[in-house]
Amino acid sequence: MGDRVIVTLGCAECKNKNYTFQRGKKKEFKLELKKFCQACGKSTAHKEVK
Ligand SMILES: [Zn+2]
Numbered sequence: 001m002g003d004r005v006i007v008t009l010g011c012a013e014c015k016n017k018n019y020t021f022q023r024g025k026k027k028e029f030k031l032e033l034k035k036f037c038q039a040c041g042k043s044t045a046h047k048e049v050k
Pocket of ligand 1: 011012014015016037040044
C-alpha cells in the first residue's frame with residue numbers, strides 16, 4: 001500500500017481511456033505504447049492520462 005499507482009492509458013487519436021495498470025511510484029517516465037483501440041478499430045499510440 002502506498003507505493004503503487006494506477007496508470008491510465010488513453011488513445012492519442014480518440015482520447016478513449018482503454019487500459020489501466022499499476023506501476024511503482026518511483027518510475028516517473030512518461031509511457032507511450034502501441035495498443036489496440038476498440039473505438040478506432042486499429043492499433044494507435046496510447047499515452048498516460050490522469
Ligand atoms: Zn482510439
